Amino acid sequence: MAAFRGPKVWLWRWRRNPLRRRSDALEAWTVLVAWVLTVLGGLFAGLAATQSVEQGLAQQRAEWRSVPALLTEDAPDASAMETGGDLVWAKVRWTAADGSLHAGQARVFAGTAAGTSVTVWSDPHGRLVTRPATASQAQLRASLVGVLVGVSAAGVPFIGGRLFRGRLERRRIERWDEEWERVGPMWGRMTS
Structure with a gap:
């Protein structure tokens, strides 16, 4: 099919052409x-x-910032947890940079005893965050x-x-149909 197309002409739509x-x-x-x-x-x-x-x-x-915290309760044992991982959630207590006490839950190693020092991460407001x-x-x-x-x-x-080009193509086909309805019947006539 490409053999019948002829050479490719770049920017043909911007060139002057009576058929454009x-x-x-x-x-x-x-x-x-x-x-x-x-x-x-x-x-x-x-x-x-x-x-x-x-x-x-x-x-x-x-x-x-990393903040030292203390476990307030024993961390659950990994065998009792269904997670299957080494880290479990446990309650911790820490002191923020402004001196206020905070409590929350952090991920610690399974089976860690209460009172053990762990490292948690805190934002400037004293809330627990991830590393x-x-x-x-x-x-x-x-x-x-x-x-x-x-x-x-x-x-x-x-x-x-692409949507706009599709709309232009549909409009072009509609115009071809209108033109064919007008010109098509004249093809059967004999000219003398």
Whole structure:
């Protein structure tokens, strides 16, 4: 089939041609704008998301601190738990940076006795938090989020352009049908 098409002509929709329809030019501009918005929109959205996530995780690393805590009760035994892991939830008590006492639950090794000192992580308000991501973990998370956001943002103009081109194609087919209804019956006539 490709042998019958002839050579590929670049930018044919922008060249002067008596057979070029207005819809051809509109479709060409639609494709160009959709691709530019797809590439640039996806790139900028992905970079902005990456930077935002990296800043948030860096702020967590700067603000969250490890705090010594004491177990207030014996940690459950791993054999009694259905989790099958080495870490279980147990009640702990710690003193925040402002001197106030706090209590909560933290993950500790199974079977740890009450009164044992464990390390927990706390935010500036004294609430328990998870261990902050390391710099390499933060970079990986930020990159993954950036790629996901970039691809999602790029999909919007791409899909919009495809839908608009589909609408142009349907309109073009409708016009061909109208023209064929007008011209088709004249093909059977004999000219003398």
